[in-house]
Every structure is written in structure tokens, then in C-alpha cells.
Amino acid sequence: xxxxxxxxxxxxxxxxxxxxxxxxxxxxxxxxxxxxxxxxxxxxxxxxxxxxxxxxxxxxxxxxxxxxxxxxxxxxxxxxxxxxxxxxxxxxxxxxxxxxxxxxxxxxxxxxxxxxx
Amino acid sequence: xxxxxxxxxxxxxxxxxxxxxxxxxxxxxxxxxxxxxxxxxxxxxxxxxxxxxxxxxxxxxxxxxxxxxxxxxxxxxxxxxxxxxxxxxxxxxxxxxxxxxxxxxxxxxxxxxxxxx
DNA sequence: TCCCGGTATTCAGTCTTGCTATGTACCGGT
DNA sequence: ACCGGTACATAGCAAGACTGAATACCGGGA
Numbered sequence: 001x002x003x004x005x006x007x008x009x010x011x012x013x014x015x016x017x018x019x020x021x022x023x024x025x026x027x028x029x030x031x032x033x034x035x036x037x038x039x040x041x042x043x044x045x046x047x048x049x050x051x052x053x054x055x056x057x058x059x060x061x062x063x064x065x066x067x068x069x070x071x072x073x074x075x076x077x078x079x080x081x082x083x084x085x086x087x088x089x090x091x092x093x094x095x096x097x098x099x100x101x102x103x104x105x106x107x108x109x110x111x112x113x114x115x116x117x
Numbered sequence: 118x119x120x121x122x123x124x125x126x127x128x129x130x131x132x133x134x135x136x137x138x139x140x141x142x143x144x145x146x147x148x149x150x151x152x153x154x155x156x157x158x159x160x161x162x163x164x165x166x167x168x169x170x171x172x173x174x175x176x177x178x179x180x181x182x183x184x185x186x187x188x189x190x191x192x193x194x195x196x197x198x199x200x201x202x203x204x205x206x207x208x209x210x211x212x213x214x215x216x217x218x219x220x221x222x223x224x225x226x227x228x229x230x231x232x233x234x
Numbered sequence: 235t236c237c238c239g240g241t242a243t244t245c246a247g248t249c250t251t252g253c254t255a256t257g258t259a260c261c262g263g264t
Numbered sequence: 265a266c267c268g269g270t271a272c273a274t275a276g277c278a279a280g281a282c283t284g285a286a287t288a289c290c291g292g293g294a
Contacts, residue, residue, distance in 0.1 A: 040217070043282095044283075045242090068241070123253075123278095127281095128251080146270065166273060189258090189260050
């Protein structure tokens with residue numbers, strides 16, 4: 001994907017990851033590969049780990065180290081109450097933005113005189 | 118609005134402004150007040166001007182100075198062919214992102230066992 | 235044995251972009 | 265003369281995504 005995707009992910013990627021964790025706990029590598037499966041083929045691994053560090057420091061997730069059968073121990077993240085609140089706020093913000101952008105899209109596809117001022 | 122909105126605007130605000138210009142040409146001050154009317158009450162004026170400078174330098178818009186009856190001359194921006202392409206790409210990127218995020222929202226609202234692995 | 239590839243995490247440095255704060259300039263009304 | 269609304273510009277800051285590299289654990293093949 002292009003630069004546009006990168007910039008558009010700012011602010012939304014955090015919500016995406018919180019939403020993934022809301023479904024069930026997961027560790028960084030797992031999140032990255034699940035995102036790739038879902039079509040986000042170009043999200044850098046380092047980006048996800050950095051994001052996880054941030055949300056952990058903000059206390060939005062609980063962390064548990066779990067030994068892996070093939071590699072270093074996994075850090076399994078699970079959403080806690082704070083994270084749930086931030087996720088809820090994310091959905092509100094997203095809804096607001098998506099609604100307005102859809103309006104704009106509609107305005108272009110179906111232009112009309114605007115009598116309201 | 119909160120920090121989430123700010124971060125989410127990164128990457129989308131450019132598309133929003135291009136979309137506004139696709140409807141009809143406009144100048145900076147006008148774009149700002151139109152955005153405020155549409156609910157983006159906290160978008161800083163400086164942000165819009167900086168964005169307009171960027172898209173002008175990238176050649177996405179044509180500019181025309183028009184004298185104003187009440188203030189300094191207006192810089193009226195109109196979308197050109199390049200800008201149209203970038204806007205089209207924006208809609209594709211937005212569509213991709215919105216689709217996946219809606220999927221995630223749906224997955225949380227309607228959780229189910231996933232038998233696929 | 236030694237190396238390689240897959241798993242798993244971390245970090246320093248860079249770039250883009252929105253915000254803050256401020257400054258400039260033009261105009262009409264009081 | 266001053267003030268408020270119109271209109272544009274910019275320097276410095278903060279946040280977040282990317283690049284590239286390093287570290288570490290494990291199994292299998294030459």
C-alpha cells in the first residue's frame with residue numbers, strides 16, 4: 001500500500017489493535033500475522049510492537065508472559081477496563097469521522113445546489 | 118474533541134479537503150469555516166493553511182488570487198487532474214480501511230467460535 | 235557441529251502531519 | 265484611532281508509523 005495508508009493508520013491502528021484484543025487476548029507476533037491475513041499486508045512488525053508498548057504504558061492492557069514452544073516467550077496482552085473505555089471512545093470517534101466522510105463522498109457522487117446557509 | 122480525533126485526522130484531513138475542493142473551488146478561510154459547520158469544530162486554521170501549502174507544492178491543486186471585499190486577497194484552490202487521482206486513491210484507501218474496521222466492529226458485537234485455522 | 239529459517243521481541247532514527255501560538259495585513263463601523 | 269471580522273502564513277512541538285538492525289530461542293539439514 002501507499003503512503004496514504006500509512007498516514008491514515010495513525011490513530012486508527014491503535015483502535016484496530018484494541019478491537020482485536022477485545023475479541024480475545026493475543027501476543028504481538030500473532031496480531032501482526034492476523035492483520036496480514038486480513039489484508040493489512042504492509043504493516044511493519046516494529047509498528048505493532050511499539051504500539052503495544054504504548055498501550056501497556058497507558059494501562060489499557062494487562063500483560064502475561066507465556067513460554068513458547070518455538071522461540072522466545074510471548075507477551076500476551078489482554079484488554080482491561082481502561083482499554084475497553086478507550087475502545088468505546090474509538091468507536092465513537094470513528095463513527096463521527098466515517099459519517100462525515102460518507103457525507104462528503106455522497107456530495108460528490110450526487111451534487112446538488114445547496115440552499116442552506 | 119480529544120486526542121483520538123487529532124490522530125485519526127492525520128491522513129484523512131488531506132482527503133477531506135481534496136473532497137471539498139472536488140465539489141467546487143474554495144479558499145482557506147472558507148474551507149475552515151465549512152469544516153466547522155460540518156462538526157469539525159476543533160480543526161485549527163493553521164492546520165488547513167499548512168495542508169493547502171503542501172497540496173499546492175505537490176501540484177494537486179491550481180491556485181488563483183482573488184481580491185476580497187473584506188480583507189486581504191483570497192487564494193482560491195481548485196482540484197486539478199493530479200489532485201483528482203490522489204482523491205480517487207484516497208477513496209480506495211478509505212474504503213479498504215472502513216470495510217475492515219466495520220468487520221472488526223461486527224466481530225465484537227456478534228462474537229462466534231471460529232473454526233478456521 | 236554449524237548454520238539457516240521461522241518464531242518473537244526491542245529499539246534508535248526518520249518522516250509526515252496536526253496543533254499551538256503568534257504575526258501580518260485589509261477593511262468597515264464606532 | 266481603535267476594534268473585530270476576514271484572510272493568510274509560519275516556527276516549534278508532539279504523536280505515531282516506518283526502516284533497519286539487533287537480540288534470542290528453537291528445530292532441521294549439510
